[in-house]
Amino acid sequence: xxxxxxxxxxxxxxxxxxxxxxxxxxxxxxxxxxxxxxxxxxxxxxxxxxxxxxxxxxxxxxxxxxxxxxxxxxxxxxxxxxxxxxxxxxxxxxxxxxxxxxxxxxxxxxxxxxxxxxxxxxxxxxxxxxxxxxxxxxxxxxxxxxxxxxxxxxxxxxxxxxxxxxxxxxxxxxxxxxxxxxxxxxxxxxxxxxxxxxxxxxxxxxxxxxxxxxxxxxxxxxxxxxxxxx
Amino acid sequence: xxxxxxxxxxxxxxxxxxxxxxxxxxxxxxxxxxxxxxxxxxxxxxxxxxxxxxxxxxxxxxxxxxxxxxxxxxxxxxxxxxxxxxxxxxxxxxxxxxxxxxxxxxxxxxxxxxxxxxxxxxxxxxxxxxxxxxxxxxxxxxxxxxxxxxxxxxxxxxxxxxxxxxxxxxxxxxxxxxxxxxxxxxxxxxxxxxxxxxxxxxxxxxxxxxxxxxxxxxxxxxxxxxxxxx
DNA sequence: ACAATGCTTCGATGGAGATCGAATTATGGA
DNA sequence: TCCATAATTCGATCTCCATCGAAGCATTGT
Numbered sequence: 001x002x003x004x005x006x007x008x009x010x011x012x013x014x015x016x017x018x019x020x021x022x023x024x025x026x027x028x029x030x031x032x033x034x035x036x037x038x039x040x041x042x043x044x045x046x047x048x049x050x051x052x053x054x055x056x057x058x059x060x061x062x063x064x065x066x067x068x069x070x071x072x073x074x075x076x077x078x079x080x081x082x083x084x085x086x087x088x089x090x091x092x093x094x095x096x097x098x099x100x101x102x103x104x105x106x107x108x109x110x111x112x113x114x115x116x117x118x119x120x121x122x123x124x125x126x127x128x129x130x131x132x133x134x135x136x137x138x139x140x141x142x143x144x145x146x147x148x149x150x151x152x153x154x155x156x157x158x159x160x161x162x163x164x165x166x167x168x169x170x171x172x173x174x175x176x177x178x179x180x181x182x183x184x185x186x187x188x189x190x191x192x193x194x195x196x197x198x199x200x201x202x203x204x205x206x207x208x209x210x211x212x213x214x215x216x217x218x219x220x221x222x223x224x225x226x227x228x229x230x
Numbered sequence: 231x232x233x234x235x236x237x238x239x240x241x242x243x244x245x246x247x248x249x250x251x252x253x254x255x256x257x258x259x260x261x262x263x264x265x266x267x268x269x270x271x272x273x274x275x276x277x278x279x280x281x282x283x284x285x286x287x288x289x290x291x292x293x294x295x296x297x298x299x300x301x302x303x304x305x306x307x308x309x310x311x312x313x314x315x316x317x318x319x320x321x322x323x324x325x326x327x328x329x330x331x332x333x334x335x336x337x338x339x340x341x342x343x344x345x346x347x348x349x350x351x352x353x354x355x356x357x358x359x360x361x362x363x364x365x366x367x368x369x370x371x372x373x374x375x376x377x378x379x380x381x382x383x384x385x386x387x388x389x390x391x392x393x394x395x396x397x398x399x400x401x402x403x404x405x406x407x408x409x410x411x412x413x414x415x416x417x418x419x420x421x422x423x424x425x426x427x428x429x430x431x432x433x434x435x436x437x438x439x440x441x442x443x444x445x446x447x448x449x450x451x452x453x454x455x456x457x458x459x460x
Numbered sequence: 461a462c463a464a465t466g467c468t469t470c471g472a473t474g475g476a477g478a479t480c481g482a483a484t485t486a487t488g489g490a
Numbered sequence: 491t492c493c494a495t496a497a498t499t500c501g502a503t504c505t506c507c508a509t510c511g512a513a514g515c516a517t518t519g520t
Contacts, residue, residue, distance in 0.1 A: 009321050009324035009325040010324050011258060011317065011320050011321055011324050012248065012250060012251040012254035012255075013324065014320055014323050014324045014327065015248035015249040015254060015320055016245075016246075016250070017249075018241065018242070018245035018249070019245040019246030019247075019248070019249035020242060020246070020477090020478075022479095023242075024241045024242035024245060025242075027241075028241060037496080037497090038496075038497060038498090039496070039497080047478085047479075047480090048479075048481085049496085049497070049498090050479080050480065050481080050482095050497090050499080050500095051478070051479055051480070052497095053497060053498055054477095054478080054479085054498090057498085062327070063327040064323075071488070072486070072488060072495070072496050072497080073487095073496070073497090074496080082322060082323055082326060083323055085319060086316075086319040086320055086323045087241065089315060089316040089319040089320075090241050090244055090245055090316055090319075090320075091239050091241055092312060092316065093244050093294075093313055093316045094239035094240050094241050094243065094244045095239040096312060097244065097293040250507090250508075252509095267466080267467090268466075268467060268468090269466070269467080277508085277509075277510090278509070278510055279467070279468085279510095280467090280469080280510065280511080280512095281508070281509055281510065282467095283467060283468050283469085284468090284469090284508080284509085285508085286468095287468085301466090301517070301518070302465065302466050302516070302517040302518060303466070303467090303517095304466080304467070
């Protein structure tokens with residue numbers, strides 16, 4: 001009755017899962033290796049929570065994701081290295097076909113410099129910032145985790161950020177987040193969010209409407225560098 | 231205005247191309263490495279010619295295929311090894327998730343034995359047949375091509391198949407076709423088509439309706455073996 | 461020149477699924 | 491116990507696109 005029977009594994013099924021922009025964004029975000037909650041993935045993908053939940057269910061059903069329930073959070077992660085490898089392969093093809101970007105817009109450049117990644121800052125500025133934090137031992141790497149270094153508490157207190165405000169939440173205080181453009185980590189987690197809050201509150205920069213782009217004012221950029229990079 | 235901007239290569243675009251069943255079947259068929267015509271791919275995918283043409287245009291536009299116009303045929307092939315690698319990666323994931331087959335139906339087994347591949351026979355029987363032809367020098371391999379061996383003309387004439395009917399057409403007389411299940415070649419091309427015609431005309435086997443499955447009758451199977459394998 | 465074959469384009473149709481708001485369930489904290 | 495937050499389920503809408511028939515173009519062969 002049903003004609004479309006093919007030999008070979010059901011490649012269309014899995015490719016179709018990756019083929020939706022929202023799901024692709026989620027998977028890309030998970031390529032960092034760390035698991036994310038449904039809310040975070042919804043923000044990453046730029047869709048509402050119900051929509052994200054639906055997509056996550058499909059990805060789970062398709063076997064591309066695993067989930068770990070922890071409290072009232074559900075941490076979704078890639079099902080394994082094989083899945084990650086597949087996504088890298090797809091990325092490779094997409095990149096080599098690459099400059100075929102649909103949006104060659106002005107965003108491309110500005111996004112590289114500074115953009116929002118869920119609730120924290122990403123892009124070149126953010127990468128430099130994290131590098132500086134580690135160089136000055138405000139933060140230290142512990143394997144794939146980040147934690148407060150010996151000079152960290154004093155520093156963050158001095159600039160008005162409570163780095164200890166994090167103990168109760170299950171959300172990690174600091175996470176690193178690898179973005180595709182720079183190939184380097186930047187600071188995520190509660191601390192990263194707090195820093196972005198400060199940047200916006202001080203009006204050193206503003207978010208472009210309906211975009212992830214973060215634009216610094218000339219003066220704001222100086223303040224930012226003085227505060228975080230000097 | 232448009233919000234869904236993501237960093238990284240446009241993975242969804244290329245995955246979406248592979249995500250359609252018809253296109254996935256085409257790509258799978260092209261994994262043999264040999265280029266196929268639009269008609270052949272339409273048959274492989276189980277769709278009409280216009281539909282196939284539309285898909286091929288999309289795959290071309292997406293950069294996954296190349297095309298070589300040759301006479302009034304257009305031979306479509308994978309754009310390169312990178313694309314093939316990506317498809318293999320997807321196959322790997324799909325297979326490991328594998329026995330999750332949507333159709334666990336009876337087809338699976340019968341398809342392995344004998345099925346139609348465009349216009350010729352595929353499956354275990356077809357593979358054995360080609361093996362026999364080559365062992366008895368009815369056909370010889372020349373690199374990736376097949377051509378008539380020294381005992382071939384007499385043999386095919388004896389069973390009522392004109393193996394020379396092929397000179398004028400540009401379509402290769404014999405091609406080998408690698409199928410996924412058996413991982414071995416079977417006979418395609420004009421000669422392969424003529425043989426399938428004979429099998430059906432003699433009523434040794436019949437095609438299942440709306441399927442690629444070919445079912446041999448008990449007597450027909452004996453005749454088939456006597457004619458082609460003895 | 462004319463017919464035949466391979467392929468593409470056009471136009472119309474139908475169905476699948478992505479999306480969101482609202483309601484529901486589950487968990488944690490006061 | 492009661493509220494707040496995380497996440498899923500439900501229902502409805504709407505857009506996209508796979509599909510095919512018919513017509514159009516291109517190439518080959520007679």
